Amino acid sequence: MIPSLRSTLLVFMSLLVVGIAYACGGTDDNGGTDPVTTGTIAVTVRVDGATQAGVLVQRFAPGSSTLAAAVSTNNNGVATFSAVEAGNWDVEVVLPSGFELDQGEQGRKSVTVVASQTTSASFNLVDAFTGETIEATGGLQFSPSALTITAGTAVRWINASSVLHTVTPDGHSEWTAATLSDNGSTFVHTFSTPGTYQYFCQPHVGSGMTGTITVN
Ligand SMILES: [Cu+2]
Incomplete structure (x- = not known):
């Protein structure tokens, strides 16, 4: 082996050893130069x-x-x-x-x-919620999908999955479209006016993720 190549290899190996030692510094217990804080x-x-x-x-x-x-x-x-x-x-x-x-x-x-x-x-x-709860499920459904309530009742939609759902009004403006971004996300709306309110989930309407609230 020619000397210059040999010394280059030695330097490279030294750097490699130092690099490995540095990378392992976070888990060693020898009080090294990279203590975990x-x-x-x-x-x-x-x-x-x-x-x-x-x-x-x-x-x-x-x-x-x-x-x-x-x-x-x-x-x-x-x-x-x-x-x-x-x-x-x-x-x-x-x-x-x-x-x-x-x-x-x-x-x-x-x-x-x-x-x-x-x-x-x-x-x-x-x-402690006292109204009605509708789950937006991982099966791409609102459950229950049809709900009948009396005026003055609060409805809470809760995301019971880890995919994003929306609660988007279909042909009315009783509420502004809400996003249930993650598991546990909620949207609450209190209905004061009798009527039939349809809604859908924007990403999953094609899978039939729709619902209806009937307020008497
Ligand atoms: Cu959805």
């Missing part, structure tokens, strides 16, 4: 005892009103904040329409993040 906050949200997807959880510096981050709960009801600097933080649940804090529950809690560890918190909510 962040951890994870996992916040579980339950409604009436069952985990709830699609609920927004916010993170703040302690006592601050300036939002540091916001994450929605996943299908397991967990909002995960990753790469959070170690130290004290506040987490606060944003209540979806019709949901309330369970008795004695706090809507904002202090958590302490420890480097390389996951800190858990939870919020327990109850569903």
Whole structure:
């Protein structure tokens, strides 16, 4: 091997070793040059005892009103904040329409993040909505698709799937088209005028995702 090629290879190998050592620095425990200073906050949200997807959880510096981050709960009801600097933080649940804090529950809690560890918190909510609920399902249906109510009744549409649905008026302007962007997203409208109100889901009308509200 010619000397210049040999030294080039040596330099390359050295850089490779240094690179690998640097990349592994985040997980080693030898007090190396790349100490981990962040951890994870996992916040579980339950409604009436069952985990709830699609609920927004916010993170703040302690006592601050300036939002540091916001994450929605996943299908397991967990909002995960990753790469959070170690130290004290506040987490606060944003209540979806019709949901309330369970008795004695706090809507904002202090958590302490420890480097390389996951800190858990939870919020327990109850569903206090008193009107009618229609689910927008993963099967691309409104359930129930036909609903009869009396004037003055509130109707809540809730996304019971992880796909985007809309609640779009069909030929009337009783409400403005609403988007149910993710699991747990809600839209509430109170009907005060008797009549028949048809609506559809914009992305799934072709699959027959339509509904009718009859107000007596
Ligand atoms: Cu839809």
